[in-house]
Amino acid sequence: MDIGWIGTGRMGTAMAERLADAGAALTVWNRTLAKAEPLRDRGAALAGSPAELRGKPVVFTMLSDDAALEAVLTGDDGLLTGIGPVPDVVVDCSTVSPETSAAARRACADRGAAFLAAPVSGNPGAVRSGRLAIAVSGPRDAYDRVAPLLARIGGSVSYMGDGDSARLVKIAHNLLLGVLTQGLAEITVLAEKGGVPRHAVLEFLNSSVLGSVFTRYKTPAFVNLDFTPTFTPPLLNKDFDLGLSAARTLDVPMPVVELTARLVRSLVDAGHVDEDFAVLLAQQAAAAGVELAPENATVDDGLGS
Structure with missing residues (x-):
């Protein structure tokens, strides 16, 4: 699957590495582009803005806070702004407030994209050893579509139901x-x-x-x-x-x-x-x-x- 990835901090990089090592075709964006360079060595392409990932079927985000998620989704050159296609599914693995998550879900729905909240438990070492745990909530059909990708990233994946209960x-x-x-x-x-x-x-x-x-x-x-x-x-x-x-x-x-x-x-x-x-x-x-x-x-x- 052709996948977009936004956010290559310590956790984001480790998680994206597992997808790249499993053979996924990754295109990656990070605000500081140099932090995404290690993924290029694993075959990932680098994007110049979140907007360049709009046509990907699935886009993952792993960001530091509420403001960062809002910016990459609906800010200038955001994933959901402008005209043209948007991803089928946006999977957000960040730890953000339920209110921001609900706003992101509405913004995705307005553009016809499904939104999954998928926060994680673990550190980069846990990711690389296959011990990451992921809690997911959102539409069941969207979850079923990306569950194999989540299973590549985490050692356990738990579906919590619809909405933002995973937050x-x-x-x-x-x-x-x-x-x-x-x-x-x-x-x-x-x-x-x-x-x-x-x-x-x-x-x-x-x-x-x-x-x-x-x-x-x-x-x-x-x-x-x-x-x-x-x-x-x-x-x-x-x-x-x-x-x-x-x-x-x-x-x-x-x-x-x-x-x-x-x-x-x-x-x-x-x-x-x-x-x-x-x-x-x-x-x-x-x-x-x-x-x-x-x-x-x-x-x-x-x-x-």
């Missing part, structure tokens, strides 16, 4: 992501202050019923203080804002999430904007009077890395 699922997922990471930071610092090396307590945790794919692939960051970004505090802060907004709308009290949101926001306020959100560990250690140092231990991230 709420993804936002809820990211709230838990932040809460789990803060909790992991707290117990790790507690154990370290009591004289237990981080790699030891995390090895025990990962081997227990509480261990998970997530705790394993955060272990190298916690043990060796490698905060190379997979997901930054500003992006997590955005998702906490979205989640708490949904909680207010649905009248759901979320006291633990609210507290974690304040801690995530304090990371951003302190200038931690280009690191991985696992830097919550460093913030927790500072609050406990613990001076962290890399343990330089070889630990398994569970992804074969």
Whole structure:
């Protein structure tokens, strides 16, 4: 299938690579064109604007926020602006608000395109190891058409029904992501202050019923203080804002999430904007009077890395 792809950040590139490696004919656009160059080496063509992808049957988008999605769909040289054909299906894998998703769905419907919300769970390492999870909502016939492509990108694909229900699922997922990471930071610092090396307590945790794919692939960051970004505090802060907004709308009290949101926001306020959100560990250690140092231990991230 001739596929368009918009957005080649860390996640977008890893996801598009899986389609290219499966033999898909890809044409790619990114605002900073140089970031799309690695996909050229995998046989992808580069587009000069989103408008150049209008004739593709299916176009994927993987973007940083609501404004970016609005711009590529309905902005100047957008996918849905101007005259001529538009894609049959637009598949948006970004994490955006339900309101922006609904507006994108309406804009696509006005031009005769189906819109699928397909937010994802995982980082680039999870993508490349085939462990990405995808939640999808939208018209069932459009989902059935692109399901084989989604299966090439992700290790699991879950259809949530019509509309934008997948957005709420993804936002809820990211709230838990932040809460789990803060909790992991707290117990790790507690154990370290009591004289237990981080790699030891995390090895025990990962081997227990509480261990998970997530705790394993955060272990190298916690043990060796490698905060190379997979997901930054500003992006997590955005998702906490979205989640708490949904909680207010649905009248759901979320006291633990609210507290974690304040801690995530304090990371951003302190200038931690280009690191991985696992830097919550460093913030927790500072609050406990613990001076962290890399343990330089070889630990398994569970992804074969």
